[in-house]
Amino acid sequence: MKKWLPRFSSTSTPLNETVNRSLDKQVKLAVTGLSRSGKTVFITSLVHQLLHGLGTTTHLPFFQIASSGRLRGTKAMPQPDMHIPSFLYDSAIEQLCGDPPTWPKPTNGISEIRLAIRYLSDNPFFKHLSPISTLYVDIIDYPGEWLLDLPLLELEYEQWSEQIARACEIEPRLSLSKEWRIFLNNLNLADEADETVMRQAANLYTDFLHQCKQHGLSLLQPGRFTMPGDDLKDAPLLKFCPLLEIPQIPQNTYNENSLFAEMKKRYNSYKEHLVKKFYEEHFSSFDRQIILADVLSAFNNGHATFVDMRDAINMVLKSFHYGKSGLFNKLFGGLKIDKMLFATTKADHVTPDQLPHLETFFQNMLATSHNNAIFEGVQTETLALAAVKCTQAAYTMFEGKKISCIKGVPLKSDKPVALFPGEVPPNVPMPEEWVKGRFHFVEFKPPRLANVHGGGLPHIRLDRALEFLLGDKF
């Protein structure tokens, strides 16, 4: 029988210590990402590091509990929330470590996996009481689109419509939204609501969102339109769209059955049944939040995509503002999350000497929100990392001089190539400097690995992420 979950991967010391359950701790790590940021790979590698990467003290040098030798073993456990789909680690790792290795299929919706990490406590009190403690780590995976829905909670239908209408005045949304805008302009919003018309408008708007996604844009609201899940696909609360112009209707002629009124009702129902529910059922219980982005893809796609990604992250971060005007405080009386990690993934797609630039660039991109979040009591960290390193540093000659490059198998090839991936500017280039072809970071295939479970997967800076996220819990 094939084992989905490895047994305790015990390290040097035998497991003969007694465990005192009352001292055990628990932490809920929520992982999300803007589209195509490699969320599934990140979680798969994180789990793999914890299951298999703790046996040596050198694989995760910055993750102190591992490098200090206090780890006793990790195993996967039945998850606590039975109504949340399981994160299918087994199938993801099979794809990633198969022959040939492939990137795991992206997940849809929410999923969860629980790990139990046993370690030697160094707390002077506890260590005499019970030398071995357990930290339960619940990793919860959910679509970035759902996070991007949280700001809707502060917006009336009219306000949200205006935001979208403004965004559609500039490219690339101007062209991509054309068909939907023409349809909308031909409607009389005071007419009685007609189900066919509402569905057509919603479908055209959803098509537009799908096209935005293909163009690498991040800000796709409402998030469930592109990720509905089977159970809601045909529900009216997914069959509305924003309006380009809000009709001025005098109070005394307001018709509750008009197209406008019905659109507004559905928007409010969407917020109530989906956005608030997500906050109440899941988000409010998270202890730590990881937000992944793929900044290099924004380089490839140009200035508009970059701006969109920055705006999307900033919009989300506004929700985290504390204080009297804060969203979570106002609506739900607070937020548990005390640490947020922003990570730009695929850091192995640049040469090692460009890594600091990538990190600085990402920090600059988030500067405003970042400061606010610190100010408001959430500790934040910015990192460039590679969950699974699929290139190696190499050198090539350019005009007689050695130049750093990387070597890996491009996604659309079968042979390894050494290439110079381009330089990362430490500061955001001016709009006119984002000329076509200046940036072209290539995607790679996963590395072929021997003895996959003998140690953690190759990575860049995942140990720093682990230290930030879990280090204080041991």
Next chain:
Amino acid sequence: MKKWLPRFSSTSTPLNETVNRSLDKQVKLAVTGLSRSGKTVFITSLVHQLLHGLGTTTHLPFFQIASSGRLRGTKAMPQPDMHIPSFLYDSAIEQLCGDPPTWPKPTNGISEIRLAIRYLSDNPFFKHLSPISTLYVDIIDYPGEWLLDLPLLELEYEQWSEQIARACEIEPRLSLSKEWRIFLNNLNLADEADETVMRQAANLYTDFLHQCKQHGLSLLQPGRFTMPGDDLKDAPLLKFCPLLEIPQIPQNTYNENSLFAEMKKRYNSYKEHLVKKFYEEHFSSFDRQIILADVLSAFNNGHATFVDMRDAINMVLKSFHYGKSGLFNKLFGGLKIDKMLFATTKADHVTPDQLPHLETFFQNMLATSHNNAIFEGVQTETLALAAVKCTQAAYTMFEGKKISCIKGVPLKSDKPVALFPGEVPPNVPMPEEWVKGRFHFVEFKPPRLANVHGGGLPHIRLDRALEFLLGDKF
């Protein structure tokens, strides 16, 4: 632009009467059925009759509000519950009335459609106050499997396991469950729960349920195993199964992490998150319940299938018992449903003279439960009906004598045939009388129809169903 919903299909009288909204009434009709009973066709035809069949006084003679000429028109309206998927009437009627006509695809999960019926009130008081009233009819479609889950609420995991284990001792479940039973017998239930093992056991049990379904069996518990919906497919609460033998574990050695304990936890989580939630969110608001079954298919499949269908319906009906020991009273403080209609569908598959036999047979089959339900305050009715009539009465000669038969296009043919479908016994035959080949009722293609929206679809006794379900509401 194609209209999904017809406008008020006004009949003779012009719509110049004032409408007093405060006098409007509302009724929630829940429709469910055992597998392959033709639930989607039933709802589609019901909606079509109400939208298009009320123009003449002869199409629905037993539906008094229609035959009395007091109907003013019906239209589809935006449904009240925005988080429930819409019943896609438009697409169903397109398939049913296409060229060639096809049976609409069955629905998965829950869906809803709202109709507004305007009529002339004959209430001596209201008719002067406001001659035109509106009855809002919400039709809610949900899988019969979910109804079959309600009895679980009264059963502990051990009790339910025992029921299933007993059912698997006789054919056809004995053979169909073989693989699952062998797997289960090789497990040590006191072992620590292993996710792979749990999933394998659940998958084998689910395969078994799918095979039961193919064999025409009705009692498929837990219902969500065969109809999970996308959002829950990989959730732990769908990854358990009943046990063949309950391990005898002394209290002091009970291990909370054992396979047995985890299975039991998941069963309870299934009840809590799915069964109870369905009751609370939906079932508790239903006014009337229609339960469809296809008794003729049970004839075709033999005695075991028939017994299973009878047991399934009886099991469900037990949940409707009122009084101190009643399930709904005990758990939720009551039930709104005051009328239940049991209908055996496809009554056009027998000759007209056999119709009374079919109805008597169905009544006898339900006799016990039926009486109980009346006793407990729910009015019940039993009917044999055809939502869409696809055969016509004809005659053929047999040994020189005229014999009744039916004419239609069999499902697996392109040409109409006249055939003698066999006799329906008014009483349940003894087990040994269900010999192979005695019963063989053929399935037919939908009829080709001209001028579909000029009148209601051809049917058998749908007017009686409408009168029972809605007649008292006008």
